[in-house]
Amino acid sequence: MALPRLFNSDYSSLPSFLDKFFEGNLMDWNSRNFAGTDSTLPAVNVVENKDEFQIDVAAPGMDKKDFKLNYDNGRLTISSEKKDEKEEKEGKVVTRREFSYQSFQRSFTVPENVINAEKISANYDNGILHVILPKREEVKPKPAREIKIS
Numbered sequence: 001m002a003l004p005r006l007f008n009s010d011y012s013s014l015p016s017f018l019d020k021f022f023e024g025n026l027m028d029w030n031s032r033n034f035a036g037t038d039s040t041l042p043a044v045n046v047v048e049n050k051d052e053f054q055i056d057v058a059a060p061g062m063d064k065k066d067f068k069l070n071y072d073n074g075r076l077t078i079s080s081e082k083k084d085e086k087e088e089k090e091g092k093v094v095t096r097r098e099f100s101y102q103s104f105q106r107s108f109t110v111p112e113n114v115i116n117a118e119k120i121s122a123n124y125d126n127g128i129l130h131v132i133l134p135k136r137e138e139v140k141p142k143p144a145r146e147i148k149i150s
Contacts, residue, residue, distance in 0.1 A: 041104050041106070042057050042058050042059045042104060042106075043057075043058045044056065044057050044058070044106060046108075050135075050140055050141050051134065051135060051140060052132055052133055052134045052135055053110075053115070053132075053133040053135070054130060054131065054132055054133070055076075055078070055108065055130075055131040055133070056128050056129070056130055056131075057078060057106070057128065057129040057131070058127065058128055059080065059124075059127060059128070059129055060127030061127065062080060062082060062124070062127075063124070064123070064124035064129075066080050066081070066082045067079070067080050067122075067124065067129055068080065068081075069120075069122055069131065071110070071117055071120055073112075074109060074110050074111065074112045075107055075108070075109055075110065076107070076108045076110050076120070076131070076133070077105060077106070077107045077108075078105070078106045078107075078108075078129070078131065079103070079104065079105040079106070080102075080103060080104055080105075081102075081103040082102045082103070110133060113136070113139070114135055114136060114139050115133045115134070115135065115136065116134045116135065116136050119134045120132065120133055120134070
């Protein structure tokens with residue numbers, strides 16, 4: 001007696017595709033500079049208006065001194081390294097020490113002909129690092145003007 005096949009050759013990859021999808025291995029988002037739910041890579045929002053780009057980095061529990069921003073040849077790099085050491089002492093002998101390190105680095109390619117690199121600024125407020133990338137005057141949208149017909 002022959003056992004019937006549940007999947008013919010056209011659909012044989014469907015179960016493995018679904019398995020990979022639900023396991024989260026279909027796309028490795030963390031290696032592509034995106035934040036996952038179980039990573040220490042902070043989530044980022046990028047907003048553009050007529051005058052500037054704003055990059056918001058969600059990094060609660062950190063201080064502004066924990067961040068380092070670099071701009072070099074069209075690449076903006078935001079990085080952080082936070083070192084937290086807790087120590088309990090009993091007399092003068094250390095009986096327990098706990099180390100905690102957290103670091104990340106995010107890089108963004110910035111069009112040099114659009115951004116005024118000399119005026120890039122940043123501030124940290126309520127757990128969010130705000131990086132402002134002002135646009136050059138020549139790329140900002142100009143208001144419509146009426147042309148007089150002679």
